[in-house]
Amino acid sequence: MWQLFYFPLCPFSRKVQLVLSEKKVPYTLQLAYPWEDDDRFHALNPAGKTPVLHHAERRLVLIDSQAICEYFEETESKSPLIPGSAAARAEVRRLTALFDDGLYGDVTEPLIYEKMKKRLILRQSPDSGVLRAAMRLTHEHLDYLDWLIDNRRWLAGAQLSLADFAAAAQLSVIDYLGGIDWSGHEQSHGWYRVMKSRPSFAPLLSQKMEGLPAPRHYADVNA
Amino acid sequence: MWQLFYFPLCPFSRKVQLVLSEKKVPYTLQLAYPWEDDDRFHALNPAGKTPVLHHAERRLVLIDSQAICEYFEETESKSPLIPGSAAARAEVRRLTALFDDGLYGDVTEPLIYEKMKKRLILRQSPDSGVLRAAMRLTHEHLDYLDWLIDNRRWLAGAQLSLADFAAAAQLSVIDYLGGIDWSGHEQSHGWYRVMKSRPSFAPLLSQKMEGLPAPRHYADVNA
Numbered sequence: 398m399w400q401l402f403y404f405p406l407c408p409f410s411r412k413v414q415l416v417l418s419e420k421k422v423p424y425t426l427q428l429a430y431p432w433e434d435d436d437r438f439h440a441l442n443p444a445g446k447t448p449v450l451h452h453a454e455r456r457l458v459l460i461d462s463q464a465i466c467e468y469f470e471e472t473e474s475k476s477p478l479i480p481g482s483a484a485a486r487a488e489v490r491r492l493t494a495l496f497d498d499g500l501y502g503d504v505t506e507p508l509i510y511e512k513m514k515k516r517l518i519l520r521q522s523p524d525s526g527v528l529r530a531a532m533r534l535t536h537e538h539l540d541y542l543d544w545l546i547d548n549r550r551w552l553a554g555a556q557l558s559l560a561d562f563a564a565a566a567q568l569s570v571i572d573y574l575g576g577i578d579w580s581g582h583e584q585s586h587g588w589y590r591v592m593k594s595r596p597s598f599a600p601l602l603s604q605k606m607e608g609l610p611a612p613r614h615y616a617d618v619n620a
Numbered sequence: 621m622w623q624l625f626y627f628p629l630c631p632f633s634r635k636v637q638l639v640l641s642e643k644k645v646p647y648t649l650q651l652a653y654p655w656e657d658d659d660r661f662h663a664l665n666p667a668g669k670t671p672v673l674h675h676a677e678r679r680l681v682l683i684d685s686q687a688i689c690e691y692f693e694e695t696e697s698k699s700p701l702i703p704g705s706a707a708a709r710a711e712v713r714r715l716t717a718l719f720d721d722g723l724y725g726d727v728t729e730p731l732i733y734e735k736m737k738k739r740l741i742l743r744q745s746p747d748s749g750v751l752r753a754a755m756r757l758t759h760e761h762l763d764y765l766d767w768l769i770d771n772r773r774w775l776a777g778a779q780l781s782l783a784d785f786a787a788a789a790q791l792s793v794i795d796y797l798g799g800i801d802w803s804g805h806e807q808s809h810g811w812y813r814v815m816k817s818r819p820s821f822a823p824l825l826s827q828k829m830e831g832l833p834a835p836r837h838y839a840d841v842n843a
């Protein structure tokens with residue numbers, strides 16, 4: 398069986414969990430905090446980053462969320478998440494990279510640092526200037542999401558795809574950290590409620606980061 | 621014909637150029653500096669980043685270097701660059717991401733900021749502490765490259781792959797910016813000389829960033 402090394406607020410582990418659930422691939426979870434000395438985890442991934450997916454019986458170690466998703470796209474025909482023509486697939490991958498790199502770098506990463514790492518590890522107060530900049534950039538990203546949803550059924554086109562799961566994974570962490578104000582983003586909010594209601598999303602809504610409670614609305618699929 | 625929007629020291633544009641040349645896909649180059657107002661470029665990619673590949677006749681716009689490389693891997697059977705089983709392909713993608721994200725974030729990105737942007741745009745001196753940290757991290761990445769080459773014919777395994785081109789693209793920019801000291805890295809140096817000697821590499825060695833000359837050894841395939 399596959400074993401996923403993750404921590405609750407790792408957006409890339411969340412992306413992989415969503416894909417494994419959508420494709421009905423069974424797996425177990427193994428907590429691994431990249432900032433802690435964990436010999437077994439670091440032996441699997443010298444880069445020390447989650448997610449890592451390990452299959453002991455098959456002696457397989459998969460690293461990097463996109464490499465993992467492409468692997469299951471190639472090996473599991475159920476629920477294709479990079480569907481369509483080569484051009485349609487390029488659009489799914491463009492948007493997935495935009496959320497994995499752009500939304501993560503602009504918003505998720507600074508929020509994780511300011512609100513999680515400073516509180517739990519460094520015992521420092523968050524920098525309000527950084528938080529304000531992240532909130533501003535969240536609105537810019539949500540504006541773009543609104544535009545996509547105004548023009549397409551799902552983010553990358555007519556079909557639900559990896560782009561939707563990559564975006565929802567980032568937004569779920571941002572929401573956990575109190576970084577989303579949906580006002581003025583009805584389209585994105587509606588789309589996110591639909592994503593949140595999928596059975597594959599339920600495990601994410603129950604995963605809690607110790608010492609850092611989620612806001613009350615976080616796990617409410619109607620909020 | 622494909623038109624590639626790039627700038628000479630963009631490592632991701634270099635990765636795409638290498639892949640297009642290896643697969644014998646004809647293209648023309650169009651200079652686009654992400655930090656300048658270029659309406660045509662920003663209309664193609666609102667995220668404002670190179671590389672962007674445009675095919676006017678087919679009304680196709682491809683964005684994100686990995687999405688572009690996957691597109692040509694799917695549409696051009698010549699010279700497969702993500703070869704082998706699903707597991708082998710996952711290893712190519714793991715390493716490609718390691719170079720695109722890790723090596724770029726640790727070394728290429730700070731060097732571009734300190735040595736290119738500060739000099740050409742901000743008119744500031746580079747921060748010697750940041751440069752020292754980048755040099756130290758370059759050695760760590762080259763140690764890992766040495767280890768890969770000690771254990772495999774090419775970086776990701778028995779076959780030349782996208783991982784080799786992704787690494788070489790980053791290293792060529794780092795080398796242009798004077799950031800590589802090969803001492804103690806004979807294996808990586810030998811591998812880089814082989815990459816540098818490929819016909820697909822020649823255009824990169826002649827691309828110059830205006831106002832920022834390359835060191836003398838940069839274009840010498842024996843250096």
